[in-house]
Amino acid sequence: MELKSIKKHYMLYIMMVPIVGYFLLFAYYPLAKGLQISLQDYKLMGDRPYIGLTNYETVLHDPFFWQSLRNTVFIGIGILLFGFFAPLVVALSLNEVFKSWFKKMAQLVLYIPHLLSWVVVGGMWIFFLSPDSGLVNLLLKEIGIAPIHFMADEAWGRWVMIGSATWKDMGYNCILFLAGIVSINPSLYEAARMDGASRWQQARYVTIPQLMNTMKVIFLLNTLGIFRIFDQIFVMSNTAIANKVDVLMMYTFSKGILEIRIGQAAAASFFVIVFTLLLTLMTRKLTRFDEV
């Protein structure tokens, strides 16, 4: 029966070959190789003896790893929450705008930062937040607040990362929400209006419940990204705030590329996989993703 089915849909299987090949070559082979390296005393050249779980033990006993994990959780959850609710609020607000040109212009302006790399966005924010000539501190000065060295103060470091990441991806998530809003059946609004619902009540009782499935997808996708934060921190971190903002991928990068402890870096990256897996399963459970 199954063979018959395969024969029947053979063209579909052939079409899958490049994709399966791509993942085998560029994802699963490195994954297996990374696992092998994590079990070795890995040298760039020469013998690479297997050393069991020593690399994993080294990582688990490294205080920098645990600090990086704490930073990842704080910054990741911050970006997850602010990066979810801020664009949702903006999308709901834009949905109430009737002037089409303004709506389109707002979407365009919001979307532009998403198109820029972190090298550009990070550089911009470092400049904006400069204590003596940055735009933010000039504005603070105008309202009588003393300059704040956002990029050098540990108390601000994590919030700068959360804020700039939210700002950068606001437009992208906003467009996803707006796409969800557009697909809501207009007759629901019509029925609500006939029942005398106000604009707020239409948003509260029609838009938000109908948008729930889109929200779940966006939330899950953003959750998957928590442990992958890297570019932003690489560009924006500095030694004064590194202790509070360096995340797990920075730890892996630092061990592997800067300190050439490749076995240790591979072991750390497997912890990242485990954390991501656990977080994903948890999020699916909490959001009842399978009911989408």
Added chain:
Amino acid sequence: MKPKFIAAASVLVAGTMLFTACGNSTNSNGSNASNTSSSPSSDGASSESASASPAGTKLRILAGNVGGKTPEENELFAKEITKHTGFDTTLEKPASDYDQKVLTALSSGEKYDLIEISDIATLNEFIKQGVVSDVTDFVTSSSVLSDPAVIPTSEWEQLKDADGKIHGVFSKFQGATMPTVRKDWLDKLNLKEPTTLDELYNVLKAFKEQDPDGNGKPDTYGLTTAGLYDIQGIMSAAGLKARYVVKDGKRTIPYASDAAIPMYEWFAKLSKEGILDPNFITNDGAKMRNLFLTDRVGMITYWDAWVGMLNDLRKQEDPNTTFRAAGIPSIPGPDGTILMRRGDPDFWIIPTNAEHPDAAKKFLEFWNTKEGITLGSLGVEGEDYTLSNGTYTLTEEGKSHNRDHGVPYWYNSTVKPAFEKSPGIQEAQDLATKYATLEVALPGWKDAEKIVTNYALKAMSGQMPAKDAVAAMQKELKAANLIDE
């Protein structure tokens, strides 16, 4: 069945996402399998006859500083090496992230005959990783490299391992970092070069408050640095040497000792009074230089070679400028000792998997001769300079390249510069030669550096009392087994 499917799917998704994110490092590590059987030999895997004719022999070089300033000039540069050595040369000079590219290339099994390195800690790590050939026999038997006039004998100590074996050959002369001051501002404000911490404070305060640039605006700072990178010239006042100092076999970090407390307090005072540029924590070298070049700051701590280049840059912009940068000695310590930071050398290594180690060795000799030094400094004849009747003339291209194609200065005392040195450079180099000493970077320094820098910057910027910052440094360094006392 369903939970299993979910779990399996999640693993696949998580794995895919992760390895897309960190693809560079993992892919490169992963693709190294074919290289596992390479076996290092003691003197560079001499698979090639030393007497082989260069004709047709290839030479593949990976360089960070040496080469053309543009991809086009880099090709000309490689051709020039081919012309001089006879080897069919390929010169790869990545535009950025050089250290990462070296590591990626090595771990993916790429075979280079020469790799340029600028960091002793990296050399030590590469020796441990089996990457670097032992070139002791080659250096000691080479008539060029063993000549003390070409490279002073004592300098080789920098490139020796614990067993006294030499693992690299210098690509240029590396100087030292030192306080670099606006001499024209000192003269304008009738100040003399500071020789004590109090005098330095007065000078920096005057730079901040007495409008040295004469634009009528309070827009200047006394001092800026790029993080903790180069404050050796000032920490010298308390006799504190950067990085590790081994005392009676015990690892110490002077910047994390109690003796550093008054120094951090001194910096905090500068911060509080607005004398120290508040961006010093986030500055990099380029930002620091720009502040100095644009009359925003009166003192930086930087390389000797840059004293001349800063003067040249301003002169090119405005031939009538009064701008004059000058290197000054570090502030002497309590016993009168002046501490300066000698930079890690720039050098070539021959990887153990090099396919043409003999060609690499011949190149290393060429690089330290007059022809090699002229190429590394002035650049390509016809492109960067012309030579007529023994007279060198820089082209416009050559002028913009500042006589630096990887070798602004060199060891070989028999090769005289084709042009006069830039203003201020000789004095700065004399200071470097007289006072600068190498720092000790023991294993674990990168972890220790994070701890020291983190708290030192907090103390210097006044975010944390210096005493608490030093106590926190010591506690964390001891907990991580990075210092013994």
